[in-house]
Every structure is written in structure tokens, then in C-alpha cells.
Amino acid sequence: MRPGKSTKILYTFVAVILALSILPLAAVSWKLISTGRESMRLSERAEQLRSVVLVANELRTYIGGYRHQVAGIARAFEATGGAETLLKQDESARNRRLAQFLDDDANLILLGIAPQSGRDDTELVAQWNPGKIAAEEVSRTVGEALAAVAARPDRTYVSKPRYIPSSNEFAIVVAHPLQKRDAAPGRHEAVVAVTSLEPIFNLVNVTSASGNLDHETLLRNGSRVVFLVDQQGRVLAHPDRALVYTPTDISDWGIVSKWQETISMNLSAPLAEPFEISLQGQRLSMLGSCATALIAPDVPLGVIAVINEEAAYSPVTTMIWQAVVMTLATALIAALVGFLMAYWITSPIGAVASGARAIAEGDFSRRIATRSRSEIGQLAEDFNVMAEHIQRYINDLRFAVNENRELFLGTVKALAEAIDGKDPYTRGHSERVKMYSVLMAEHMGLSQEEIEDIRVAALLHDVGKIGIEDRILKKPAALTEEEYAVMKTHPEKGAKIMAEIPQMKKYVPGMYYHHECMDGRGYPIGLKGDQIPLMARIISVADTFDAMTTNRPYQRAMPTEVAVQKIWSFAGTRYDPNVVAALESALKAGKLDEVIQGYQVALAAGKA
Template sequence: MAKLKKRRKILYSLLLILFLVGLVPLLISDWMLIQINRDVLETNQKILQQNVAASLASEISIFLERFIEQVRNITLAVETSLQRGGRTSSMMGSDSYEILESYIKKYAHLRKIFLLDNMAKGIQAGYTFSDETIDEYLRQGFESARQGKEYLSRPRTLAELQETVVVFSYPLIPQREIMGVVSAVVSLSPIQRLITERRVSGYTIYTVDDRGYLFAHSNPDRALAQEDMSSVKLVQEFFKAKGKTSGTISFKLPTQNKSRNMVGTYVPIANVGWGVFIQVEQRLAFYSVIVMIKQTLFWGLIVCGLVIIVGIIFARKISDPIQKLAKAAHSFGKEGFSPVVEIKAKNEIGQLAETFNFMTEEINKYIEKITNAAKQNRELFIGSIKMISAAIDEKDPYTRGHSDKVTEYSVAIARNLGMSEEEVYKVQVAAALHDVGKIGINDEILRRPGHLTPEEYELMKQHPLKGAYIMTPVEQLKDMIPGMLYHHERLDGSGYPQGLKDDSIPLMARIITVADTFDAMTSERPYQESMDPERVIKYLFDWIDVKYDARVVAALLKAYEKGEIVVDFKKEEEKK
């Protein structure tokens, strides 16, 4: 080869590299700036939602404690009146009724007060309404208070009053003995008012009870409907936390048209199992983040564009030769191993082209040598395998040529199963060596003309293990050993050596099993007469999914019908 000429340095390539060195740090700094600012802004937004929700939960908790304390005060006032009167009958008297009326007027959120004795008889004051659920809550409250326990019901919407209420019951103990119950129906309109006052455009604020039902909402109409919100991801996370911890998550909210990406916060209301929730679309919650990202990307892209334009100007003179060389390298191997690149550049690119052409010339020489050597090695390998299988068959005069026929049938089956040529080759080798373990079996057993004794049969069953053990040291046969080891396994687990079942038996072994059986039954043996191939195929179909794989047997039939498997039945008959 002629001596390579000295060529000029790739000055323009160096200039381009300098631009890249300046561009990459710029992109990295922009990306880091976006990430830092995004994290800060998103964290601030989540903290804001958390603070608002926590404030609402605290105010609602204070409201609940306040009205519970008011019911206790009513109970205390009744107890004082009864102690002063000295007679239990005064529980139903005018004094008790006046006490109830005074508290109805005093507390605007009280809708009704009941004073009941232990027989559930008594007096009431306040609004008149009818609701079966409230009646059931009153009954539960009565039973709970009779046992000396306070009772707080779940929220319930009263259609007549167009508002949500709860029932609170407290035991009446004027003389250290439970003499009755005070129950109050309390409006939750103050909670609804709190949420309405905190309403902000785009944000949804609501509260749910311990079942996930709404009882207050930034849209009052939805609160009155008491919607079941338990399917909302945010509410589900609240229940996973068991009402003990607060949290902020991103989630998808299904709607009629499509899902919306949301950011939501949940905070438990102390001691009642209820929760406060705030949710907003991510595009609104993180609007400042989106603006910041757009501005950063806009200016970053402008700078990148300028750098790219300058780089293109300086790189144009070397881009064409590089493209030619890249195209030749890309086609190398796909379109042969002898592409020639013609580049007249007087720099390192031209030198690289000459080197590339020299390389392809040398590679072609080596490939030709390697191809010939590989072909010879495979032929030698296959020849060696055939010699081994022939030697095995010679040990038993009744199975002479058995390995060759099993190999032929196995290859035909594999091809009709649509296996690749590489897989077919592995099947071919495994089938040829499937009985190699018989080398380790006593000749007297192999040559015995009649049936084997149970002890002899157990020894014969060792030949798959022996064959696998013999061939394991040969690295090239590691993918073929399963076919040799498991070709006597059966789908129902009755085979040997491991009693494998169904798909745990490798496909290669299932193919050899069918081919082995087909040859054995169509050949003359001392213990059986040869059978007609079609009768054998019927036998194989009769035992599919018990002994044989249905797909493999079908592939055998297909190969037989196409003439790819030929059995000289007449010749076998003549042997008889």
C-alpha cells in the first residue's frame, strides 16, 4: 500500500468542538435551573395547600368541640333543674321544656333538642322534620348514651331544611345514675360557610365523613347531594393513612371527556375520622412553574439555535466527506464487506477514508478464510456426531440406523413447526446423540432379544443421564443436552429420568420423543413387529397430552403427508 500523505488538521472540527464545549454547560445549567426552580415552586404550592387545609380542619374541629360542649351545657342545665326539683317526673315538666327552648334560641345552629327518659319518652324543642336516617341516628344515640357513652352520628342532609346536620347524644346523670338522654340535631352550615368563604377560582375544597361521603363542598349543591367520593384517588389515600396523617399527592381525576391531572391535599379532622380536601388542576397549581420553564426553554433554544447555525457554517466543508464515510460504514456488512469510499479531502478525513478502504480489503480476506474454516469445522463436527451415533447403533444389531432415522424425522418435525435454522440444527445434533448414553450400558442388556427384567430396565433408564454427563464437558453441546436428557419424559409425568410434565419438558426433547417412538414402532424389533406408519401416527394422536405433544405430532403428520418422512414399510416386512 502506498505511503499515506500528510494532511492538514481538521481546524473546522476543532472550532465545532469549542462551540459544543460552550453549549453543553449552557444546557446543563439551564436544566439545573429549571429543576431547582420547579422543585421550589412546587414545594411552595404544596405547603400553601397544606396550610389552608390544616387551617380549615382546625376550625372545623373547634366548631365540633364547641357544639359538643353546648350539648353538655344543656345536659348540665337539665340535671341542675332536676336536682333542684327533686322528682324525676319534672324531666317532662315546663322547666325542662323552657331550658330546651332557651338553648334553641341561643344557638343558631341547633335545629332540634330531645330530652328522653330511660323509656325513650320525653319532650323536644326546635324545628319539625321527618327523616328515617336521623331517627335511626337518634335511636343509636339513645342506646349509646344509656350505656354512659357520648355519640356523634355521621353527617346527614335534611331535604326539608336544605342543609346537612349531625346528631349528638349525651347521657343525663343528675344523681350519679343515668336517668335519660339529651340528643341534639346540629346544623353543619357553619362548616359549609367556612369552605365557601375560602373558595378560590380553580380550587375545589370539600369535606367527607368516615365513609367518603360529602357533607360540605365549595359548590353547596354538591354538598347537599352527599356524593360518594370514595372512588377519588385523593380520598383513597386519606383512608390509607387511616385519618391519622395529612398528605399532598398528584393524581388523575376521571371526567366525562378525559382525565385531569390534579394536585390534592388531605388533612384529617381530629377525633372524628372525617377529612378536609383541597384539589386543583396541575396546570393551575403549577402555572408559575410552567411559565418559568417556557421562558427558560425559549431563551435556551434561541442560544442553541445560534450555536448550531454557527457550527453548521464552520462544519459544512467537512460534513460531506463525513457523510460519505458514515454511509459506507453503515452499509458495511449489510451490502457486503467491500464498500469503497472516494474522498478527495486533504485532511484527516481523507486519511481515514484511505484507512477504511484498506481495512475493508483486509477484512474481506479474513472473512473468506473464516467462512471456509467454519464450514469445514461444522462438517467435521457433524461427521463426528454421525460416527458417534453410528457406533452406538452398532452395539445393538436391532437398532442399526436408528439414530440417523430419528435425526431425519426430528429435523422434518422441527421445520414443520416453523423453527429457525439455528434451532433446527440444535435439534439435529441432539437427535443424533439422543442415545449416546447407551455407551455406558452393558452390551448384554442392549443385545438381549426379549423383554428386559425390571432390574435391567432400571439400568437401561440411566442412559439419558449418562449421555448428558458424557456430553456436558463439550461447550458446543450445552444447548443440545436437554434434548438428549429429557427425550424419555412424558407429558403426564410418567417418564424418566426426572418425571417432568407438560411445558417443563423442553420442546427439543418433545420432538425427539415423537421421532424416537415413530421410528421404534415402524421398525422391526425382537420384542415387536414393525407397524404401518399411518397406524403409528394414529397411535401417537391417541396419546397426545398424555405422552406426546399435540403440536409435535401434528407436525409429524404434516411432514409425512408432504413426503418429507418416508418409511420403507415393505423393507421392514421383508426383515420379518
């Protein structure tokens, strides 16, 4: 592992202390919170089931009481002769008799006896509360009840909850047929009662303990909401009366659709299950329960209880935050104590690690200072002894490397001078090409390693001329085609010579390709553009520049500015424009003239 990627023991130590202090606390807290949440869920589930069963029983009892009351009134009228006898009585006495029932029961909206003949004429003997039901509503309600009794004269009729516009409330119609032995065929009489469901509203309000809050607030604040729905999922009774008076279908609620599913399968057992609803675009997790109040064989009503789990379990949320705060406080204290302990224990290790890292990075003069008398202190002393030995070996090795390098470069230089010495006009050529190549490489921003490779390759670029006959090398006149063809083989000959030496292979590209041209018309193989190694492109320009700025049998030396301009004229065809630009930069910096002047001084002194 690299030093930069290592993990400090200090951090590991602190992490272990944090883990040992936080994980048990977090685990216990989570267990307690989970247990508390589940306990609250089970408790709420049981309370919901108790509530819906209680309301369902109250509703059945409430409606059942009116069924028995209406049936009792019917039997009393049967014993006294039915509606005909009642009609024969004085109107005021008759009305007082019926009104007494309404006075005794504030929830009774209407009570009467309705005779019906086959000719569909009806004479109703009834009393009703005009503040709660209008006359036209009375006729319609009684007519529907008599039609139901005519269809099933063998049982008490109980209607579905129906809305009474006059009183803005829901009511139930109960009708019981009057049995007469001398009744004409097709003629039926019945006692009809209309009773308010307002007590169910009160029962729901009490059960939900929600006051007059609206539906949305009830769901958001965690209140248990108990309400009544019919078989189609329409709300009949709810703490928020706005849902009752404006027809509201909530059959898409999970618990409501579950209740509808149970009654379709003739199941009546109460049940509870979680579900989700969407409220103003927000998803709420709910817990719901349902029970069935069968007020008549074909009139099931659903008692539903729901609660917003997240809001209802706010004590659990409080426990979670308390646990988080406690855990963070514990973590802070543990981190502080752990850091101090870890620093005291690991600071000697850090000193050893820092010293070892410095030694690994090459600073063998570094020594590890530690006052520890433990095994860590002994390890530091061993590191110091090792570093001292390594430093001695490195110094010896560095001296040997420098000595070998100087020997190598001296050998290369001697070889180049031997080649250049075969022709007095090319004396010092390889040395100058080396200097020009290095200057251009530096101006091009190449790395030091690349510059060193170019330095050696430039010195050896003409080593292949060893294999060229002197009569061709020293010929003062222009070469013939055959002689020029022989001369063009010197890059290949030099490459073959150096390729046999493994350490010299990296210099071969500069020697082999330095006569290639950018347009592909060079030799030995006709490479073009970027196919030519950069090393060879640099040596090519340096080789040409030196040939132009030194006296040759076929030309006189050009001024450096003229030579550079001449080379520019071949940029892009023979030479790389970037390399020529570097040559021009060296010219403007005065470096080229320094090389030429220095060589001339050395030549005059007899050193070149």
C-alpha cells in the first residue's frame, strides 16, 4: 500500500473505541424503540378494533330498538283494528296519540300508519317534525317504504341511510306491515317511522375525540378517526360533517376496499391492516380497522377507524431523537477520550512511520527520534542503523553509477570523434549536433530523461559511417548516384551496430530515422509526419543546421540567421515545424552562437 493511501493507527484506534461505545448503545436504543413502536402499534390495533366493534354494536342496537318499537306499535294497531279504526277517531285525539311518540323520542322524525289499496291511493295518518322533514319528503319516503313492504310483507323493512335535505342529516326508514285477516287482496297497511342517525354522529365524535377539526387535520395530527360508510364506500357519518353533506367516496382507501371485499364474501369478523393514502400529493402511512353493522339482512354498514401511524407514533419519534442525541453525545465524548488515548499510544508509532516513509522516499539522512523505551523505541533504533547502512551503500552506488556514466559518455564521444575525424570537414560534427539537439529539446520542454537520450543518440547519429569507405566519405567532389546510395546506408549500419547492445537500443530510433522527411521522401524507409520519432526529428534539424553553418568542400558556412531561415523554408516538407521553431528560439536566445563560438575557441586552442 502506498504511504499516501495508508490508514493511521490513530484513526483505527479511535474508530474501535467509537464502535465499542456507540454500537451497543445504538443497538439497545434501536431494540427499545422497535419494541416500543410495535407495542404502540399492537395497542392501537386493539383499541381500533374495540372502537369499531363498539360503534357497530351501538348502531345495531340503535336501529334494532326502532325495529322493535315499530313492530310493537304495529301489533298494537293490529289489535285495535288498524288504520281504519284510527281514522274513525277524533282527529285531535288521533294526532295526540301519534305526537306522543315524537315527544317521547327526540330522534323520531316521523311516525304514521299508511293504508294502501290496489288502486294506489293512499291516506296517511301520521305525525312528523316539520322542522326536520318537509311534506313532499314525507310522501316520497312513505311511498318508498310501502312499496318495499308490498314486495316483502313478511318482514320489517329497514332502508339504507338516506339524506334528509330539510334537516341536513341522515335518517333510517323503518316500516312494519299490519296483518289483517279481512284485508282485501293487494291492500297493505304499515307502520312507518323515520329516525335520525344524529346519535351515530355523536358516537363517532366521542370515539374519535377529535372535536370539530377538518378531515385533513384529523389525518395529519395523529387522531384516531372513526366514521361510517355504506356499501358503496360513501361516507355517512364522520367527525368532519363536510365529508357527509358533500358526497365523498373513499372506496379507494385500502381498509374500505378490504371491508367491501369481506361483505361481498359474507364475512363479518372485524379486521385491521395498514394501508397508504395520498393527501395533497403526500403519501401517508395509515393503520385501519373495520367492522360490519348489519342493520338489516341486505343493509350492511361499515364502521371504519383509521390513524396516521407517523403522527400517532410521535412518542417513538421523540425517543428516536433522544437516542440520536444521546448517541452523538456519547460518540463525542468517546471520540475525545479515544483520541487522547490513541495519540498517547500511537505518537511513537507515528514518528517511526514518518521516518520510515522519509527513508522509503530516498531521504537516507533522516533519523527517527523517539523517547519510547518500548519495542517501538527499539524499532526506531533499528531503523536508524538500517538507514545509515543504506545511505553508505547508496553513496557508493551513486559514485559507481556516475563513474560508469562518465566512462560510457566518454566512450561514445570518443567513438563519435573517431568517425568525425575521418574527414577534417566534419571534425566535431557529432558533438555540435548533440549540443544543438539538446538546446532544441530544452526549448521544447522535454523531460530530463528524454533530453539525456537525445544527447547520446545525437552523438551516435553518424556511427554507421564506420562502415562507409573513406573514398566516399572524404571525396571532395559531388557523390555519384552509386556512391550516394552507399552513403545512405549509414543510418541502417549504425542502427545494426547499436541494436546488438541491449543498453543502446533506446538510442537506435534517433540514429536510424534522422534522415527521414516529414513528407515521406526521406530515407531509409520513407516515414512521414508523426511516424518519425521526435528524437530523430530533432537530430535531423540539428544535423542540417550544423552542415549549413560549417565549411564543407561544396559550400561555405552560412550565418546562423540565414541557416535558420533556410531550414524554415523546408518546414513541413523535410522538417518538423515545432522543432524548427525550437531552433529559432535557441537562436534568439543566443544559444546557437554560443555553441559555435565555443567550438571555434576550442578548435583554436586545439581541444576540439
